[in-house]
Amino acid sequence: MSGTSFDAVDAAAADLEIRDGTVHLRPLGLVSAPYPAEVVDTLRSALPPAATTMATVCRLDTAVGQAFADLAARADAELCDGRAELVVSHGQTVFHWAEDGRVRGTLQLGQPAWVAERTGLPVVSDLRSRDVAAGGQGAPLVSALDVLWLRSRERASVALNLGGIANVTVVAPGAEPVAFDTGPASALLDAVVQRATGGAEAYDLDGARAAAGHVDADLLAALLAEPYYARPAPKSTGKELFSPDYLDPFLAGRPALALPDLLATLTALTAETAAAAVRAAGAVEVVAAGGGTRNPTLLAALRDRLDGVPLLLSDELGLPAGAKEAYAFALLGYFTLAGLPASVPSCTGARHASVLGSLTPGRDGWPRWERPPARPTQLVVDQDRSSR
Template sequence: MRVVGLMSGTSYDAIDAAAADLSLHGDTLVLTPLGMISTAYDDDLRADLAGALPPAGADLATVCRLDTRIGQAFAAAAVRADEELCGGRADLVASHGQTVFHWAEDGRVHGTLQIGEAAWIAEATGRPVVSGFRTRDVAAGGQGAPLVSIVDVMWLRGRPGVPVALNLGGIGNVTVVPGGVAGTGGEPLAFDTGPANALIDAAVTALAGRAAPGDAPTMDVDGALAARGTVHLPLLRRLLADPYYARPAPKTTGKELFHLPYLRAALDSCEPLSVEDVVATLTRLTARTVADAIRPFGATEVIASGGGTRNPVLMDRLREELGEGRADGVGGRGGCVVRSSDELGLPAGAKEAYAFAVLGWLTAHGLPGTVPSCTGARRASVLGSITPGGPGLRLPRPPATAPVRLTVEGGPGPVRPDHLR
């Protein structure tokens, strides 16, 4: 089955469309990457989306317009991916949509909202579309995140030691597979670690834009600002004191908490700082909170993906915190190897889009798409809703054996980004 996975994360900078050929062999799901296309939101849509996200408020008319415009943008991305990567022969589209609110209070998630109406995708492509993945897990008592944990568990199963999958998007999240095999050495666990790029991007957009009018940077490209700055320890300590980091897993967070007003409140307690020092401090915050989250599990390797992997300063700081390759284990516990998911066959910039292609495949086959120990749900659930692509919807029969492993075969295929994260 050829599946196009569509993803736009908490950085809401682009739609990633990854195509995969998925086939089941015994208890192993084989993923052959066909490539990825990444298309930036147009400036007006991105600005309108940013203006509607928390802590801002939005009326229902704004939500309706965004739901339609994002759905149309996802539809255009799906059409391109089908034509350019699948030769017009895609069988299914799996759309994560755009998260605009994750209702979390007192350690529980009560609801979640992803927009980008699937009907626009189905109408444009003529393919069935799986969407609305997160809500069913929330209804079953789960966090609704990180949903890619089932893919991580299948993918890392059997690797030696304690492998950890790390995604560095707007928010950081990890999946820990103790003993390399679920059920040995403890059940797998997944949770959001806190901000990855969210606060860094907010600082650059708000502070560097003022320093360089007309340039309007929105991210620390190549970690250039962090490399020139110095960590401000009082600010770092204040940020590390946030109660979220001490909460037990499973847990989830988002830009509902880690946004620009949150950062401004912390900066108000400090003397004026240069944008370089602020970004250096926030980069260290991301590395420290990820490392602190991983360290108790005795991780032996971290397999990283997401836009943050393209920030060499962030990756260096993470390696320092985890003590990679150091006999004394400074910053870590005996050292922990940090590598990119590219080394295991999944392009770091496309891994989550491929993961949603897998989730779509599971739903189409009537199979659960969650691991309860990872999301905190009462039970594993078949995720999402299916929008027919045309008359005569036909879904495959559930297999006699559900997959427990995922392998990646073949080259990663072409990657055609229309933007840089």
């Protein structure tokens, strides 16, 4: 998969098995590769609010599919000893059509036929559209893993994913789980750095510039008045709202802010909107994952606003923070071939749970996995690779 930051493609490998109502997930590792520079440039120039052409969309669908295919083949060879049975391809989100609080469509590029042809393996792709068709947000689908995984902790837990957009899944005993996008994580931070450096830098490494800046309280208050934050869950958003141009009207007419001060203010925005979701949930722990966990300035800002609620990294519970979302989509695709509904209606807002995705056959069709008698109720992360 590649997230909304589209800085790289990640492939996580896992052994998955259902036994006695429990999914056992054994992480086998992660490989990553940057997109070719021309793909990154084309994506940046094609994403909203920019205009694009169908020719560009077609070229991107092919280029992203080929990049995914190359990395999937590498992951099979390096992580699975050439014995992989299935590839799950999230694709690259290029448009998430949200309007008046409702998602009407979502588009991920990365033609799965390239993956199937390169690897010879069956591919599950287009995982969000079925949930949208069932009235859901199509996001956050990582909630499927979060709910099964955190339920066994028997406490009010929040899974926080810090990608381009931040999202939370709230899992509490005796309550229906809830999930939603809280707002931007790195999307605005990255856009500001890219604009300020003319594209020479993609992000604020380690949050160093933000750490040297000061929060502009007036600008932060104006940003927090964004109507999206006040909408009830379930809800989802993306770069269609929090685009590189999003900040322009907020900055117009204000004295120019130094780059470190602007980054400090945007870091505070991410921290405050994510922490507000945790406080509202009455959570007693936060389990964080995603690329934003590599930003110590952001993590420090979060901890300052969590009122003493412990902030753990998902690594501490067995899932590498940088790969957790990829493992979640591996789980979704595994459920698809097992014939199991994967979406969680209380998290996405769908009318019902659905078997997600579309299937592209491999050279030998696709595996016929036996359907379990019931959907699993929890997930356990196993660490012993030698038991494969």
